[in-house]
Amino acid sequence: MVRVLIVDDSKTSRKMLRGILEDAGMEIIGEAADGQEALKLFTALKPDVVTLDITMPVMDGINALKKIMAADRTARVVMVTAAGQKGNVMKALKLGAIEFVTKPYDTEMIIEVIKKAMDKL
Amino acid sequence: MFINLFGKYLINKKILNDVQLQSIRKEQSRTRVKLGVIAVAEKLLTEEQAEEINRKQALMDKRFGDIAIEYGFLTLEDVAHLLDQQGNPYMQFVQIATERGYMTLAQIEDALRQYQEEHHLSEETMGGIKNGDLDVIIPAFVHEDEVKEAAGVAIRTLNRLISTDLWMGDSYMTEQLTCDRLACQDMEGGLEMTIGLAGMGNSLLVVADAYAGESFQTVDMDALDSVGEVVNIIDGLFATALSEKGIENMLLPPAYFDSETTLQGKEFAVIPLEIGQKPVMLVISFGSKLCFDGE
Incomplete structure (x- = not known):
């Protein structure tokens, strides 16, 4: 079973994503509302995949991604963002994110992207 | 409509x-x-x-x-x-x-x-x-040229994600607006602006419930989080439109207010809407960000 850490400052988005991924047979092992919390949970839980929002308070998704990749170069991170963040998405892909998806969630697309992330490595 | x-x-x-x-x-x-x-x-x-x-x-x-x-x-x-x-x-x-x-x-x-x-x-x-x-x-009721495009993105998104049961009134400019509940998001970079959805009483429930697929009892911070995600999607789509014109904007985390709040700023546009027959105000400040009580 794929073990996923969901990182998003929106409780609504975390809940929606949890529902989609659990229905697809994945296990949500943790949720974080900002980059700092994400880093702690990533280190403690060692998820298979991290879904990482870009726009967050305290520490945004780009900075969290840098720190996650520094901690584990094999980390599988999927960026989740509203449209219109092309610059940040490009930056994230260069930093090692595997893929990105945009809100509102397309159920099939997000599952496909996480499966694709699992096929890497 | x-x-x-x-x-x-x-x-x-x-x-x-x-x-x-x-x-x-x-x-x-x-x-x-x-x-x-x-x-x-x-x-x-x-x-x-x-x-x-x-x-x-x-x-x-x-x-x-x-x-x-x-x-x-x-x-x-x-x-x-x-x-x-x-x-x-x-x-x-x-x-x-x-x-x-x-x-x-x-x-x-x-x-x-x-x-x-x-x-x-x-x-x-x-x-x-x-x-x-x-x-x-939309352009027939939004009279300020600079906000027509953002208003178009917002109303089409509400029509697509929330409800096709929409009504809109004539837009107006103001320097101050008081509301009971508000979810809004600033953008900065090439163009400073704020887009928000404001409501009186529990009117924003119509947006919160439809987006989250839940039945919130009142417009509390959880319901506003759902409204904020809708604003986030609107802002993201508008940022895409700006990007096509060479203007790169960054979205800041949404802000929520669950009690009476006064928005202030240089003149900003208010577009009165009814979504599912509930009154909601679409607020667009173009060229500068809005300030709120206590800021």
Whole structure:
């Protein structure tokens, strides 16, 4: 079973994503509302995949991604963002994110992207 | 949108009553069909192609038909045919109102002429209103050129994600607005701006419930989080539109206010909406960000 850490400052988005991924047979092992919390949970839980929002308070998704990749170069991170963040998405892909998806969630697309992330490595 | 715009006018003129308008709305809602659904049923698209267009629509502020043409799935004639199949809201209104004996065709046409005169609307704009064409309706009611595009993105997104039961009034500029609840988001970079959805009492529940797929009891911080995600999607789509013009903007985390709040700033636009018949204000500050109580 794929073990996923969901990182998003929106409780609504975390809940929606949890529902989609659990229905697809994945296990949500943790949720974080900002980059700092994400880093702690990533280190403690060692998820298979991290879904990482870009726009967050305290520490945004780009900075969290840098720190996650520094901690584990094999980390599988999927960026989740509203449209219109092309610059940040490009930056994230260069930093090692595997893929990105945009809100509102397309159920099939997000599952496909996480499966694709699992096929890497 | 046509039935809400014209229906509210008829109620104000005491030509229709609330019960009659509700009855027309209810009947009309049963007849709306999505373009993709018709296209698949008519074998013009496969289910996979319709899904692909839906996915692309989530990335860009474009209509289903425009994307289908752009990617070569449908021709302009195909889309025109599909649109015809969807039914013209004016004709739907005429049919329901006359069949139920609420108004005759002559009374409807007469009232529509008065509506056109009172709102100083051109024949072309009236044609768009009768078709329920948001691309015509929105610029007719949003009077400030600089906010027309952002308002268009916002209202089309609300129409797509929240409810097609929309009404909009004439926009106005102000330097101050007080509301009970607010979810808003700043953008900065090439262009500073704030976009928000404000409500009185629990009116924002209509947005929160529809987006989250839940029934919140009151507009608390959880409900506002759901509204904030809708604002986030609107801002993201508008940032995409700005990016196509070479303006790169960054979105900041949304902010929520669950008690009476006064928004202040340089002149900003307020667009009165009714979503599912609940009053909601779309707030757009273009060129500068808004400040709130205590800031």
